Structures are given as structure tokens and as C-alpha cells.
Amino acid sequence: MLDVYWLLCVCIRTIEHADNTGSLFAFTPEFFLNVAMNAYSALKNYFSPANSMEELPGYEETLTQLAAILAKHFADPRIVGTDIKDSLMQALASYVCYPQSLRAVERIPEEQRVAMMRNLLAPYEQRPWAQTNWILVRLWRGCGFGYRYTRLPHLLKTKPEDANLPSLQKPCPSLLLQRHMAELLSLDKDMAASFLNSVLNQLNWAFSEFIGMIQEIQQAAERPERNFVDTRQLKVCATCF
Structure with missing residues (x-):
């Protein structure tokens, strides 16, 4: 040590x-x-x-x-x-x-x-x-x-976590x-305006991406053939949420 x-x-x-x-x-x-x-x-x-x-x-x-x-x-x-x-x-x-x-x-x-x-x-x-x-x-x-x-x-899980x-x-x-x-x-009014603008833009993007990915996941789940959703897509979806 x-x-x-x-x-x-x-x-x-x-x-x-x-x-x-x-x-x-x-x-x-x-x-x-x-x-x-x-x-x-x-x-x-x-x-x-x-x-x-x-x-x-x-x-x-x-x-x-x-x-x-x-x-x-x-x-x-x-x-x-x-x-x-x-x-x-x-x-x-x-x-x-x-x-x-x-x-x-x-x-x-x-x-x-x-x-x-x-x-x-x-x-x-x-x-x-x-x-x-x-x-x-x-x-x-x-x-x-x-x-x-x-x-x-x-959102608590039943299994113990680290x-x-x-x-x-x-x-x-x-x-x-x-x-x-x-x-x-x-x-700094300019900083405040740019910060709020970037936050709102990011929020708008996150909402759009989240809704789009949720729809894709639902459509994949409804297909008769067995499909596996990409793990990365689920992580991005969770991050957007």
C-alpha cells in the first residue's frame, strides 16, 4: 500500500x-x-x-x-x-x-x-x-x-450491489x-444565457433521443422473431432518461 x-x-x-x-x-x-x-x-x-x-x-x-x-x-x-x-x-x-x-x-x-x-x-x-x-x-x-x-x-434492486x-x-x-x-x-449574464441555452438544447436532444429509442425497443419486442436489443443502445437510453 x-x-x-x-x-x-x-x-x-x-x-x-x-x-x-x-x-x-x-x-x-x-x-x-x-x-x-x-x-x-x-x-x-x-x-x-x-x-x-x-x-x-x-x-x-x-x-x-x-x-x-x-x-x-x-x-x-x-x-x-x-x-x-x-x-x-x-x-x-x-x-x-x-x-x-x-x-x-x-x-x-x-x-x-x-x-x-x-x-x-x-x-x-x-x-x-x-x-x-x-x-x-x-x-x-x-x-x-x-x-x-x-x-x-x-428503483431499488433485490440483489445486493457494490x-x-x-x-x-x-x-x-x-x-x-x-x-x-x-x-x-x-x-455574468452572457455565461448564464449560454449555460441555460446549452442545458435546454441538451434536454431537447435527450427527450428526442429517448422517445425515438423507446419506440425502437418496443417495435423490436413486438416482432415475432427473437431479437436482441443492443446493450449500448439501452445504456444510451438510460443516460438520456
């Missing part, structure tokens, strides 16, 4: 040093970002509960450093690889689902927190819209009108990040 933690710390320091080089950061091998994310995932999910990650030296500081990297680089224009962009987005989406890592995001400098929220509120463009929406929803879920359930009672999955974590909203979002939208 200590070896994996050492590797995580080395990668974090390497990324921070490379970030200070300005435009040369674009030439940093993706290896360091991938290893940092995978090492954190391994420490969190693949060790015995007897070896708690919280007992590692400098644990909270390391968590905050990794949060700063994810918050800054998920929308960094110097990173052009589609796969590494998706990985950073997914890592940030997972990060905001757990109370300890979410508090680490709240501990990063205010300037970085505001920049992160500004990037999340920007039009989707080349970013994965599903992950962006997931992050914004998790920051609100359980606060005010947000769902207070981990999963709606009528309680460590990000989607099964209890709501842990962030009032601090909500405040940043409110301030950005209230002070």
Missing part, C-alpha cells in the same frame, strides 16, 4: 512541476495522469479495510493536491487527447461523489474552485455532457429540492461550490 501511495505522490509532484512549465505541459506523457488516477483508485478500492487510506502520512494534503489537478486539467486546453480528457472527467465525477474527496475539492484555492465551476458551466462543446451533468447534479443532490435518497425506493460504486453514494452536496455557481451566473 505504501508503495502505491509513494507512486501517487511522485506522479502528483511530477504533474505539478510540469504544469509550471507553461505550454511545455502539452508534452508531458499521459502516463503520469493515468497512473495518478489509477493509484488513487487502487488505494481507495483494492486494499483491506484494515489498511485505511486515512492512516497514510499526509493523506489529506495528497487528496487536496489530486483534487487541484483534476479541477484544473479536466478542461485544460493543453491536453488534447480524447481518452485522457474523458479519464480526467470521469475521475472528477467520481471525486465529487464521496464526502472526503469532495471536501478536498473545497480545500483547493478559491481561484481554482471558481475556474472549475466556470469550466463546468461553459457550453459542452468537446466535453462529455453526461459527466458534466453528473458533476453538477452531485453538487446539488440532497440539498433543497434535490433527491435525498441514494436511489429512489421504487456499495463502493460512485452512483450508490449517499448525497453529499457542496454549499461552497453551489455559492460559486450562483455568483458566476448572477454576475
Whole structure:
């Protein structure tokens, strides 16, 4: 466990040093970002509960450093690889689902927190819209009108599920990040308009795709011959819903 933690710390320091080089950061091998994310995932999910990650030296500081990297680089224009962009987005989406890592995001400098929220509120463009929406929803879920359930009672499964999955974590909203979002939208009218426009456009697309796919699935089910619905189509349908 200590070896994996050492590797995580080395990668974090390497990324921070490379970030200070300005435009040369674009030439940093993706290896360091991938290893940092995978090492954190391994420490969190693949060790015995007897070896708690919280007992590692400098644990909270390391968590905050990794949060700063994810918050800054998920929308960094110097990173052009589609796969590494998706990985950073997914890592940030997972990060905001757990109370300890979410508090680490709240501990990063205010300037970085505001920049992160500004990037999340920007039009989707080349970013994965599903992950962006997931992050914004998790920051609100359980606060005010947000769902207070981990999963709606009528959607509970009879078989036990992996309680460590990000989607099964209890709501842990962030009032601090909500405040940043409110301030950005209230002070920048152009940003507010473009954000609402992109959300409504995405909602319109999701409704259209959802209705179309539901109809295709129903038609396939009504055919006399045995048909199998593509698993990917079902996943996209669930995401749109």
C-alpha cells in the first residue's frame, strides 16, 4: 500500500512541476495522469479495510493536491487527447461523489474552485455532457429540492450491489461550490444565457433521443422473431432518461 501511495505522490509532484512549465505541459506523457488516477483508485478500492487510506502520512494534503489537478486539467486546453480528457472527467465525477474527496475539492484555492465551476458551466462543446451533468447534479443532490435518497425506493434492486460504486453514494452536496455557481451566473449574464441555452438544447436532444429509442425497443419486442436489443443502445437510453 505504501508503495502505491509513494507512486501517487511522485506522479502528483511530477504533474505539478510540469504544469509550471507553461505550454511545455502539452508534452508531458499521459502516463503520469493515468497512473495518478489509477493509484488513487487502487488505494481507495483494492486494499483491506484494515489498511485505511486515512492512516497514510499526509493523506489529506495528497487528496487536496489530486483534487487541484483534476479541477484544473479536466478542461485544460493543453491536453488534447480524447481518452485522457474523458479519464480526467470521469475521475472528477467520481471525486465529487464521496464526502472526503469532495471536501478536498473545497480545500483547493478559491481561484481554482471558481475556474472549475466556470469550466463546468461553459457550453459542452468537446466535453462529455453526461459527466458534466453528473458533476453538477452531485453538487446539488440532497440539498433543497434535490433527491435525498441514494436511489429512489421504487428503483431499488433485490440483489445486493457494490456499495463502493460512485452512483450508490449517499448525497453529499457542496454549499461552497453551489455559492460559486450562483455568483458566476448572477454576475455574468452572457455565461448564464449560454449555460441555460446549452442545458435546454441538451434536454431537447435527450427527450428526442429517448422517445425515438423507446419506440425502437418496443417495435423490436413486438416482432415475432427473437431479437436482441443492443446493450449500448439501452445504456444510451438510460443516460438520456
